Amino acid sequence: MVETRVVITFQTTTHAIAWERACKEEGLPGRLIPMPVEISAHCGLAWLAAPDTVDILLERARELDLSYDRVVELK
Template identity: 50%
Template sequence: MREKKPYQVLTFHTTDAAMEMESFCKQNGIAGRLVPVPRRLSAGCGIAWRMEAEVYAQYQTVIADCGIEIEQSEALVF
């Protein structure tokens, strides 16, 4: 059985914003990936950015200052 880990999940109003986050993170070496929005959350679009909680803690300020509108940011365990 796979061990569950804490993740930070960012949701967006639009798919364009989700794809901008993917591009921004890849350009800046921030690990994460696009995933379907978990059922526990609701979002304007069906795509979210998921990253490990440790990575989010390290880059939280950079992400907040990137200019991409984040609808919701939630800590979840998967």
């Protein structure tokens, strides 16, 4: 069985760190990783989230006015 990973990308490092900080404060699991090459060869950071937390993550992001770029499912 192939494990599914969900990655959230950001336009800036500042957005990524703001996201990490908010997730820690909210107790939402996940961690920052280098941008996976499957998404982009650009530099930058991405948030590696557990698939079952994505909906709540995005809901909280809207409530907290957190910026992100894309949500990508990787298999």
